[in-house]
Amino acid sequence: MFEVREKSVILENGNEIPLVGFGTWPMKGDECYHAIRKAIENGYRHFDTAFHYQNEDAVGRAINDAIEEKKLTRSDFFVTSKLADHHKMPGTPTKMIDHQLEKLGLEYIDLYLIHSPWSLVPTEDLLSMEKKKDASGKLEMIDTPLTETWRELEKAIKSLGVSNFSSSQISDILKICKHRPQMNQVECHPLFPQDELLHFCHEEKINLTAYSPLGGVSREIAETKTKNFEFMKNETILKIAAELEKDPAQVLLKFQVRRGIIVIPKSANDERQKSNKDLFSFDFSKEQLAELESMNGGKEGRGWTEERVSHSKYFPW
Numbered sequence: 119m120f121e122v123r124e125k126s127v128i129l130e131n132g133n134e135i136p137l138v139g140f141g142t143w144p145m146k147g148d149e150c151y152h153a154i155r156k157a158i159e160n161g162y163r164h165f166d167t168a169f170h171y172q173n174e175d176a177v178g179r180a181i182n183d184a185i186e187e188k189k190l191t192r193s194d195f196f197v198t199s200k201l202a203d204h205h206k207m208p209g210t211p212t213k214m215i216d217h218q219l220e221k222l223g224l225e226y227i228d229l230y231l232i233h234s235p236w237s238l239v240p241t242e243d244l245l246s247m248e249k250k251k252d253a254s255g256k257l258e259m260i261d262t263p264l265t266e267t268w269r270e271l272e273k274a275i276k277s278l279g280v281s282n283f284s285s286s287q288i289s290d291i292l293k294i295c296k297h298r299p300q301m302n303q304v305e306c307h308p309l310f311p312q313d314e315l316l317h318f319c320h321e322e323k324i325n326l327t328a329y330s331p332l333g334g335v336s337r338e339i340a341e342t343k344t345k346n347f348e349f350m351k352n353e354t355i356l357k358i359a360a361e362l363e364k365d366p367a368q369v370l371l372k373f374q375v376r377r378g379i380i381v382i383p384k385s386a387n388d389e390r391q392k393s394n395k396d397l398f399s400f401d402f403s404k405e406q407l408a409e410l411e412s413m414n415g416g417k418e419g420r421g422w423t424e425e426r427v428s429h430s431k432y433f434p435w
């Protein structure tokens with residue numbers, strides 16, 4: 119089964135996931151905890167985290183406290199987490215699921231994604247964020263096939279997906295899998311709308327989640343090149359927002375959800391959390407849609423270029 123509904127998607131495995139989720143990176147600790155408590159008050163039930171974000175403890179604490187105080191149950195929530203790039207050595211993925219569940223303080227994760235197709239080498243401390251580099255300062259890679267990682271994950275968890283994968287990498291997984299991938303989480307916004315990947319994924323009954331849907335790519339991130347798109351100042355976005363009497367962010371998010379794409383905007387701000395969820399009472403005219411579609415920047419529209427890992431055999435783009 120795979121069905122896009124008005125405010126949610128029924129994944130192929132039958133699990134229902136809200137179309138508007140909440141991104142938790144780069145928040146950590148108490149900032150993350152309080153933002154999630156606020157987001158739960160504001161009606162969010164779908165949270166996106168990862169080992170890399172180093173905030174699974176805060177995410178789990180906020181959900182568990184809300185369950186205790188607000189008469190909610192675990193099944194009211196949808197939690198996505200991810201296998202880190204330096205945790206793909208055989209035997210490690212299953213260990214990491216146990217570790218991440220303990221950090222989250224949850225009995226299960228609703229959807230577990232392979233964060234990226236490239237595979238880095240950890241230092242002696244597997245739980246550190248440090249990765250090994252060679253003498254020239256380049257990140258070292260391991261060569262575990264993605265299909266091997268998938269097979270190992272399948273033994274521990276049934277609801278699985280990928281992130282930053284190309285369609286050919288997903289095809290490789292589809293050839294060997296027992297549990298089919300449910301999701302591909304990728305950068306997606308009007309400058310980089312991922313039309314071909316969306317078509318491929320929906321044909322295969324795999325959902326797409328848009329990360330950085332508001333242009334969060336504009337942040338400075340150590341060792342990672344990103345581009346500053348300044349969507350909130352973009353003329354086309356501002357014009358359509360004014361015509362509809364909506365925020366620029368609502369225009370960016372609506373562009374995705376009306377295509378059946380899940381969005382996970384991050385906001386620590388109460389008002390912005392509320393407006394980012396308020397996407398279902400308006401739509402674009404044909405002309406507005408054509409203007410948004412004409413923003414497609416082709417390859418240049420990708421903000422996360424990730425040159426630091428472009429020497430990986432599994433670099434996807």
Ligand SMILES: NC(=O)c1ccc[n+]([C@@H]2O[C@H](COP(=O)([O-])OP(=O)(O)OC[C@H]3O[C@@H](n4cnc5c(N)ncnc54)[C@H](OP(=O)(O)O)[C@@H]3O)[C@@H](O)[C@H]2O)c1
Pocket residue numbers: 140141142143144166167233281282303304328329330331332333334335350365367368382383384385386387390391393394
């Ligand atoms: N799988 C991956 O490789 C990957 C990569 C990147 C991100 N992600 C996930 O995707 C999530 C979202 O992506 P992102 O954090 O890069 O970027 P984003 O959600 O596109 O943008 C976040 C930024 O936009 C601001 N913002 C939020 N709502 C706004 C509004 N209504 N008007 C104006 N500004 C607004 C936020 O500031 P305030 O907090 O001050 O509102 C924040 O600075 C992450 O949190 C993470 O969970 C996944």
